[in-house]
Amino acid sequence: MEPIPFAVSGLTAEDLATLALAKRALETQPLTMKLAAAVGAPIERLMTRLPALAQDTIADATRRAxxxxxxxxxATLGAPYLTGSEGTSAPGAAENAKPRDWLHKVAVATTGAAGGAFGLLALPAELPVTTTLMFRSICDIARSEGEDLxxxxxxxQCLAVFGMGRSAKDEETDLGYFIARGALAQAISKASSELASKGVAAHGAPALVRLMNTIAARFSAQVSEQVAAKSxxxxxxxxxxxxxxVFxxxxxxTAHGHFAVRRLERRYGADAVQAAYRAVESTST
Structure with a gap:
């Protein structure tokens, strides 16, 4: 990967390196490939083993999760979101407390071990627990990048990460990070306005429902890949x-990449960061 000239991007060398790492995290190797490497079998072949009712079960479990x-x-809107670390979500704390990715990995591995023997039958019970643990990890990463939770x-934005992770379908359609993010942007904006004004009462509001449907559609595809690996x-x-x-x-x-990009956008502006991001893509080998 060739360096991007400072004059072209306006970003410092350190921030360009951060952006290159974010680009690599957001655009390379979808979940399908990672799971296939972990279990030693093509996920596409494993998908055919799922029973006919699997997709309905997965869709319902995904939505509930x-x-x-x-x-x-x-429920805790307006207060720092506890992530299992000792830091606070307030701005300024990010530089002092790194996210504890390993702690959340251990917790999710435990749920996987518990449900491993039951396969699809365990999904309705396991997925909500796993998803909540992953959400806490995503929030921890967001906090470390300066987000005020x-x-x-x-x-x-933390919830939207579930709709940004790359899947096999993204490889087929060449769906990149900014395209996926752009598809969620308006829904996030409207839903956040409703939450800010109504709080808990906004849970069933139309804008929030639309956002959840969009995220669920993409997350469900990746849950299907995970379930196939467990089949x-x-x-x-x-x-x-x-x-x-692996999940x-x-x-x-994805969260590390997304919130690093957002941090750089707060510093340099969205246009400058997106231009630099495209340059990283065009010079990658």
Whole structure:
């Protein structure tokens, strides 16, 4: 990867390096490939093993998981969101407390181990727990990049990460980060306005429902890939933990990239950062 001239981007060398890492996290190797490497089998082939009712089960479990996560986020709106670290979500604390990715990985691996022996049957019980743990990790990463998690918009940005992780379908359609983010931007803006004005009472508001539907559609595709990886006969606790670890790592990397980009946009402006981001893409090898 060639360096991007400072005069072209306006970003410092350090921030350009940060942007290059964010680009790599956001645009490379979708979840399908990571899971295939972890279980040693093509996910496309494993998808065909899922029973006919699997997609309905996955869609319902995904929606319930996201809904419980949203309820947890809204219930504490206006206060720092606890992430398991000792830091606060207030601006200025980010530089002093790194996110504890490993702690959340251990927790999610535990849920994977518990559900590994039951496959699809365990999904309705396991997915809400796993998703909530991943959301806490995403919030922890957002805080470390300077997001104020007392604000509704910041928490919805954390929730939106579930709709940004790359899947096999993104490879087919060449759906990049800014395209996926742009598809969510207006819905996030309207939903955050409703949350800011109505608080908990906004939970069923139309703008929030539309946002949840958009996120759920994309997240469900990736949950399907995760479930397919767990469809190997006698997967057991060990491989169940491995699959869940890959799953959370995928969204942690997406969160690191997303909130690093947002931090740079606050510093340099969206246009400058997007221009530099495109330059990173055009000079990658």
């Amino acid at each position: 996201l809904d419980k996560t949203l309820q947890a986020a809204v 007392r604000a509704a918009e910041a928490r919805l 190997i006969p006698a997967i057991g606790a060990v491989l169940g933990a491995v699959v869940n670890t 959370i790592d995928h969204f942690q990397q």
